[in-house]
Amino acid sequence: MPGTLAHPAYGQARPVTDQAAVIVAPNSGPMTLEGTNTWLLGAPGQQGRVLVDPGPMDEQHAEAVIAAAGAIELILVTHRHIDHTAGIDMLAERTGAPVRALLPEHCRDAAPLGEGEALRASGIALTVLPAPGHTADSIMLAVADGAVPLLLTGDTILGRGTTVLDATDGDLGDYLDTLGAIIDDRSGHLVLPGHGPELPDAAAAASAYKAHRLHRLEEVREALRVLGEDASARDIVERVYVAVDPALWGAAESSVRAQLAYLRDRA
Template structure:
């Protein structure tokens, strides 16, 4: 299964789906293999989110990616970064990320940095929210944004409190919307789930959905008799009680993820309060 609805990839992209499907990972992690087309021999690839170690994924990456010039990690979660160092060592290249702890043989990326590997151009966009170290990557030649976990191919992402925060999340979604408005991005290539061809509509939905959830959390606080004060974020039992109200119609198997997002929402509202 590929993340492209038609099964065909654009000339600069391939995707190796990691065998780690699950509630949080959807079909699995999309390991993006990007390479500039060349008539003068195969250019080196940029591999984004090498992913987890499950079921021979590392061996498959080493075997199928050819020459690799750079590994990029969109954020530190293990389903994106677990094999990054081992894969880069096998390929003789560097690993770069926003967090220095996940870099190998190179400096961390910085916001707005232009990357060029054998003609394959990418621009780094720091997009904290899901995690503090989340980045996205603009691929100008395809008008695509590789969004990591900030935007998923199905559903909406978790703001993974306390590392993830809702204020930066809103700022990052607006940053992405600005790229769409400027005509630089048309499609989103997520780290989980299928490609999204209408980036603007998806980002608008993300903002509306999160604002609606905030309203639902505020309503749940009123129902629970909890005043909107800075202290509410310190109540360890409150997130679960809010989840039981707001997510009553959602499968309880994902309540643990909902609780992380609710904690981020409570922290955001507590700051506003």
């Protein structure tokens, strides 16, 4: 059963459900919140564990993960960002576990994941769900065979705040579609995010995220009406995100560029 440790519990596994525990990496920051969540999944009584998101290349984090997991049967990656992937080789080499992700460059001794693929490891069944938007390669993992259905969301939904859309391949249209799919599912999944604490209802969280995105989009439209269609992403950030810590304005620019691309595509 879940223990009494509070988020974040650095260096030790905090049970969240009978099938899931989390270890928070010590890489806190404006974009990573308290740190990257490394999830350990497995049915009660099983010896091996599925590891989701190795996190940064950090010796103490790797040691804590291995100590908590015992045997690691499989390593999965939710998306390409370095705070989730830098520890891949350290953990793969020390555990001998194959690594699977949507992108081949993050796989070790295994094929890339397929969208909709069904996996079974460590006594649990997982389904790979495409979740583009934050990045093009983002996935989520659904676990439906326990007492509580789980949805590991990577950075698609965070435990607090909102996520940014990557400057390289983030896409607002894709992201809204991903949120819509979560809302429509209505399975009552517990959110196990890539950063921050778990959330009780995936559909409710996705609804709040979608409302926030649409509100920001309207603010960007209004900024363009005031500043002119040639306004830069930075100009818009300085108007729309005035209440946000300026340390986050660089990340906000990424999301604004995605919003501008979305508006251009639909002009």
